[in-house]
Amino acid sequence: MTLVYFLIQPWKASVASTLEPLRSLYQTGLENGDNEYAAWAITIHCHYSYLAGHSLEKLATKIAHYRASVSQLQQHAASNYLGIYQQVLLNLLGDGDHSNNSDQCDQLEGEAYSEAKMLPIQLAASDRTGLCYTYLNKGILAYLFSRPQAAQQHFDHALCYSSGISSSQWMPALLFYDSLSCLAIGNIQQLPRVIVNQEQLKTWARLAPMNHLHRWHLVEAERCRLSGEKAIAIDHYDQAIALAQANEFVQEEALANEIAAQFYLLWGKGRIAQSYLIDAYYGYSQWGEKAKIADLERRYPMLLAAILQGPQQNLSSTDTILAYANTTHTSTNTTSAADAIDLTTLLHTSQVLSSEMELDGLLSTLLEAVIQNAGAEKCILLMPKSEENQLEAEWVIEALAELDQPPVLLTSQPIKPGKEVPLSLINQVKHTCEPTIVFNAAVHASLAVDPYVLRHQPKSILCAPILSQGKLIAILYLENNLTIGAFTGNRVEVLNLICTQAAISLENARLYHQTQCALSDLKNSHIQLVQNEKMSALGNLVAGIAHEINNPVNFLKGNLKPALSYVKDLLGVLDLVLNDEPREMILEEMEEINFAFVQEDLLSLLHSMTFGISRISDISNSLRTFSRADTDYKVAFNLHEGLDSTLLILKHRLSAGESCPPIEVVKNYGELPNIFCFAGQLNQVFMNLVANAIDAIEEHNQQRSLAEVINNPSRIVITTALADSQWVTIRVTDNGPGMDADVQARVFDHLFTTKPVGKGTGLGLAIAYAIVVEKHGGTLTVDSEVGKGTVFEITLPVEH
Numbered sequence: 113m114t115l116v117y118f119l120i121q122p123w124k125a126s127v128a129s130t131l132e133p134l135r136s137l138y139q140t141g142l143e144n145g146d147n148e149y150a151a152w153a154i155t156i157h158c159h160y161s162y163l164a165g166h167s168l169e170k171l172a173t174k175i176a177h178y179r180a181s182v183s184q185l186q187q188h189a190a191s192n193y194l195g196i197y198q199q200v201l202l203n204l205l206g207d208g209d210h211s212n213n214s215d216q217c218d219q220l221e222g223e224a225y226s227e228a229k230m231l232p233i234q235l236a237a238s239d240r241t242g243l244c245y246t247y248l249n250k251g252i253l254a255y256l257f258s259r260p261q262a263a264q265q266h267f268d269h270a271l272c273y274s275s276g277i278s279s280s281q282w283m284p285a286l287l288f289y290d291s292l293s294c295l296a297i298g299n300i301q302q303l304p305r306v307i308v309n310q311e312q313l314k315t316w317a318r319l320a321p322m323n324h325l326h327r328w329h330l331v332e333a334e335r336c337r338l339s340g341e342k343a344i345a346i347d348h349y350d351q352a353i354a355l356a357q358a359n360e361f362v363q364e365e366a367l368a369n370e371i372a373a374q375f376y377l378l379w380g381k382g383r384i385a386q387s388y389l390i391d392a393y394y395g396y397s398q399w400g401e402k403a404k405i406a407d408l409e410r411r412y413p414m415l416l417a418a419i420l421q422g423p424q425q426n427l428s429s430t431d432t433i434l435a436y437a438n439t440t441h442t443s444t445n446t447t448s449a450a451d452a453i454d455l456t457t458l459l460h461t462s463q464v465l466s467s468e469m470e471l472d473g474l475l476s477t478l479l480e481a482v483i484q485n486a487g488a489e490k491c492i493l494l495m496p497k498s499e500e501n502q503l504e505a506e507w508v509i510e511a512l513a514e515l516d517q518p519p520v521l522l523t524s525q526p527i528k529p530g531k532e533v534p535l536s537l538i539n540q541v542k543h544t545c546e547p548t549i550v551f552n553a554a555v556h557a558s559l560a561v562d563p564y565v566l567r568h569q570p571k572s573i574l575c576a577p578i579l580s581q582g583k584l585i586a587i588l589y590l591e592n593n594l595t596i597g598a599f600t601g602n603r604v605e606v607l608n609l610i611c612t613q614a615a616i617s618l619e620n621a622r623l624y625h626q627t628q629c630a631l632s633d634l635k636n637s638h639i640q641l642v643q644n645e646k647m648s649a650l651g652n653l654v655a656g657i658a659h660e661i662n663n664p665v666n667f668l669k670g671n672l673k674p675a676l677s678y679v680k681d682l683l684g685v686l687d688l689v690l691n692d693e694p695r696e697m698i699l700e701e702m703e704e705i706n707f708a709f710v711q712e713d714l715l716s717l718l719h720s721m722t723f724g725i726s727r728i729s730d731i732s733n734s735l736r737t738f739s740r741a742d743t744d745y746k747v748a749f750n751l752h753e754g755l756d757s758t759l760l761i762l763k764h765r766l767s768a769g770e771s772c773p774p775i776e777v778v779k780n781y782g783e784l785p786n787i788f789c790f791a792g793q794l795n796q797v798f799m800n801l802v803a804n805a806i807d808a809i810e811e812h813n814q815q816r817s818l819a820e821v822i823n824n825p826s827r828i829v830i831t832t833a834l835a836d837s838q839w840v841t842i843r844v845t846d847n848g849p850g851m852d853a854d855v856q857a858r859v860f861d862h863l864f865t866t867k868p869v870g871k872g873t874g875l876g877l878a879i880a881y882a883i884v885v886e887k888h889g890g891t892l893t894v895d896s897e898v899g900k901g902t903v904f905e906i907t908l909p910v911e912h
Contacts, residue, residue, distance in 0.1 A: 113137055118156045119279045126322045126359065127281055128164045131157055151187035154178045155194055162197055163281055165362040168400035172201040176224075192230065193245060199225035200249045206403040217403065218254040218262060220246065241276030243269075248282060252289050256367070257407055260296035267293060281323070284316050288327040292371075295334040306335060326355035330368050337375050345375065353391075357569070366395025370408075373415075386415045387594060393419065394554040394569070419552055419596055465613045471621045472521050478614050479513035486607045487598045488574070488590035489515045492533055495586045497524060507542065507587070509533075530563030533589050537562070537575050545584050547576040549604070552596045572598035576607070580615040585622075661731055664724035671717045671724075678714040681705040731760060746911065749791040751842065752781055755830055758798040765806050766828075772813050775806060775826040782833040784840050788911040789888055797880040797892075801844040801904050802828065804876065807867070808848030808902065815849075835907065842906040851896040859894055884908070 117130040117137070134157035141150025158175050179194040199220045207222070220227040227246060234242040251266030267290040277283050287309040294302035310331055317324040333348030349372040356365035369392035376385035389412055396404045409416060464477050475493060482491045491513045496505040508526055513519040529535050537548060537559060550556050550573035553565045559573070560566075572592040577584050588611065592598035685707065688698045759766070759777060768774040809826045816824075829845040851859065855866060860881040884892040888908055896902035 118152075122160070122281045122323065123316070123319050125320065126164075127160050128360070130160055131164065134160070147185040148187055151182045151185055151190040154182065155190040158194060159197060160281060162201070163285065165360060165364070165399060168201050168204055170400075172198065172205060175201065179224075189239075189242075192242060195225040195230075196220065196242070196245050196249060199223075200253065203253060204401045204403055206406065217257040218250045218259065218266065220250060239276075240273040244273035244276045244286075245282070247273065248277070248286050248289075251293065252285075255289055255293050255296070256404060258411075260293040263289070263293040264297060284313060284324055284327065287312055288324075288331065291331045292334060295331070295338055298338060300338075303335070303338075306331065310335075321355075322359045326352045326359065326361065326364060326368070329355065330364075330371065333368075333375075334371065337378075342379065349375065362395055363399045363401070366392045366399060366401075369395060382415070386418070389415050390419055390571075390596065391569075394552075397554065398566075419555075465610070465617045469621060469624045471618075471625055474614075474617050474621045475511040475521060476513075476519040478610070478617075479511050479519040481610050482588065482590065482607065483513050483515055485603070485610065486574070486590055487592060487600070487603045489593055490591040492589040493586055494527070494533070494538065494589065507538065510586075530567055532564070534559055534562040534564040534570075534573070537573065538587060538589065541575045541577055541587055542584070545577045545579065547574065549574050549599055569593075571596045574599040574604070574607075576611065578611050578615050578618065580619045585615065585618055661728055664727040668721055668724045671721050675714060675717045675721070678710045678717070681710055682714070733757075746788040746790060748786040749789050749794070750786055751784055751794070751832060751840065754791060754795045755779075755781075755798055755832075755842070758795060758802055759830075761799070762802055762806065765803075772818065772821055773825060775809055775828060778827060778829040780829065780831040782831075784832055784834055785910060787840060787908055789908065790883070793883045793887060794908075797883050797906065798842075798844075800876045800880045802830075805844055805846035805848065805902070809846055812849040838910055840908050840910060842908075843903055845901065845903045847901040850898040850900050850902055851894070852898055856894055856896055860892070 113133075117133050121130050134153050137153040138150045138157065141147065141153055155178075158171070158178060161171055161174070175194055175198045179191055179198060182194060183191045199222050202222050202224055203217065203220070227250075231243070231246065233239075234246065247266045247270035251263045251270060254260070254263035254266055267286065270286055271290070274283065274286060277286070291306045291309045291313075294306050310328065313324055313328045313331065317328045329348045330352035333345045333352060336342070336345035336348060349368065352368040353365055353372065356362075356368055369388045373385045373388035373392060376382075376388060389408070393405065393408055393416060396408070409420065413420075465474065465481070479491050479493060482488060492509055493511045494507050495510045497508050498505045506526070508524040509522050509532055510524060511519055511521050512532070525532075527533065527535060527538070534553075537550075541548060550559060553559045553570045553573050556565075564570075570591045570593050572595060574588075574590040576588045576590075578586040578588060588607075590599065590607075682705075685698065685701055685705070688701055759779075766775045766777060805828050809828070813821055813826060824847070827847050829843070831841075831843040831845070833841050835841050851866075860877050862878045881892050884890045884906055890906060890908040893905050894902065895905070
């Protein structure tokens with residue numbers, strides 16, 4: 113299994129994925145008494161930890177520990193190989209015998225390994241693996257410390273012994289650094305060698321891009337630099353950096369940044385070079401390569417001056433965020449916020465913030481203003497999930513904005529450690545209610561180990577509380593990944609002005625939101641009343657429905673007795689026939705029961721009973737159609753069935769009373785397709801409109817004489833039509849008393865009614881309007897004239 117994780121898995125998976133299995137194999141070997149097996153497993157584990165970019169300081173300690181263990185196991189070859197890498201780490205950490213001399217930085221001489229002593233032994237033993245390890249690492253050290261000619265000589269030797277490492281992950285490293293040293297020398301005659309190396313790296317990158325693709329891009333960048341293809345080179349540099357970062361090869365990310373910085377310096381673009389060089393500096397710092405850090409400081413003191421002599425920033429408190437006094441080592445002049453940005457812009461921002469009442473709009477405006485004026489590339493607003501006890505409440509991300517991108521509202525997204533913000537910094541600001549301005553996050557005492565900072569490597573950070581009357585209501589997190597010390601005193605003054613207005617606006621938005629929630633609750637209560645009113649109306653109609661059902665039931669009951677008598681008589685005649693009684697006796701019995709009449713009347717009774725049963729079935733179906741429960745989505749529905757079920761339920765109110773004739777219903781139904789709708793809700797609308805028409809007619813009839821009613825009969829006309837292929841119309845017309853203009857203007861208002869107390873809630877038509885307009889995207893209008901009647905018209909989309 114050791115060979116699998118040494119020679120097979122890294123060619124298709126990340127090098128880092130082999131580390132834990134190799135360490136486990138070491139333990140297994142010790143437990144099983146297989147010392148050689150254990151020694152090689154831990155040796156490879158240490159080698160690949162180095163390749164994977166693990167912390168040099170921790171790795172040096174680990175290698176020293178495991179090397180002592182391997183020596184005790186009498187595994188000398190493995191111990192010697194660990195010694196080579198232990199000495200390499202000591203050189204990089206600045207603890208080698210020649211670490212402070214760049215001309216001899218590639219000499220592996222020190223407490224862990226002596227090349228002067230070991231190289232002759234390795235040559236005598238034909239130890240091709242040991243020789244290749246030695247020359248390969250001497251070459252890498254020479255290249256890292258800007259001695260490409262010496263590196264090339266070492267790589268020439270390493271290639272002679274490369275059969276000793278041909279299947280391990282050191283082979284891609286050898287070709288990678290060999291190509292870089294060839295290109296650094298700038299000898300065109302070496303290009304064929306680079307091309308051959310690149311073809312091999314490209315093949316490996318296809319198999320395991322996470323291990324090798326960034327290397328291929330970096331070599332390509334250098335090749336394009338040498339051939340003058342600057343635009344293509346830039347793209348390859350950036351891809352190499354991004355891929356190395358994504359796959360956590362911190363040492364090769366730093367190397368790519370350093371080489372890119374050299375490219376821009378040669379091009380004469382010092383400011384861009386400075387940004388890449390600073391990234392390289394922090395990358396090497398993260399890896400722990402102290403000798404390289406010192407080398408960069410010696411070679412590029414001017415470009416690194418910004419981080420080696422950065423200004424300290426003193427903080428003082430205000431009501432919203434804590435601005436700091438602008439102390440700079442380059443100038444003694446102070447600059448006001450009014451000089452930092454256009455005063456008109458600041459006033460406009462304040463006005464826009466103060467005019468925003470909706471929280472979503474306010475958050476978008478606030479983040480846009482901060483991004484534009486505070487020098488941030490990324491801005492996140494965090495707020496407590498509940499208003500009580502902000503310290504213990506869960507804090508969530510409400511909005512995020514990035515430079516040149518519109519703000520994104522995240523609707524209370526939980527904070528995940530290491531994902532969006534440095535959680536340790538947020539907690540600090542939350543508890544202290546004081547801002548933190550981080551000049552450089554990578555070297556900050558506490559933030560350098562925060563999971564977010566380790567993963568995303570931000571440069572400048574500003575984290576500020578937003579306070580309203582001393583109460584913490586939000587936290588603003590700003591980040592700049594291009595420049596260290598981005599949040600200057602002027603910019604923080606501007607941010608303070610913006611946040612002062614933001615604190616007021618956020619509080620106003622909170623109050624407005626509470627008001628809207630209360631209004632929403634009230635509206636929801638009205639919606640609940642919709643259902644209550646529907647069921648109440650249905651309950652009030654039970655008596656009428658019972659009457660409708662009682663008619664056919666009583667009819668059935670009245671017909672059952674004679675039907676049973678007829679059947680009994682017919683069964684008597686049948687018994688005579690079955691008993692072979694004389695014909696004369698059978699005829700006499702038939703004459704006695706009047707057989708011909710019974711035969712005719714029984715069929716008539718059965719037909720009429722069938723009609724009664726059908727009538728009961730129709731009533732039941734109508735009730736089911738009317739009271740059907742709606743789903744969460746619209747379904748196909750026949751509007752005529754809904755109208756008919758409504759008329760059937762209201763039939764007892766349409767029938768003639770003791771003192772007035774019946775109300776005539778005229779149905780002018782057109783050809784309608786089924787429409788997609790909430791059928792139960794539309795039935796409620798139909799019930800409301802027809803019942804209101806009946807109420808209006810009954811009220812009108814009370815003011816007329818019987819003769820007047822007979823001469824001008826009460827009438828409700830229901831008309832349906834297909835307006836075009838996309839819309840249907842339903843009109844409910846009555847010849848009741850009509851309504852004046854004032855009543856028509858308020859007829860759909862909540863709680864408005866013209867009925868006496870106890871007979872109307874003022875919700876029916878308001879609910880009907882909400883169902884038609886808000887739920888179905890249709891229209892509901894009224895047209896009425898006093899003394900002539902009223903027309904309610906519904907239009908609904910077909911929505912196939």
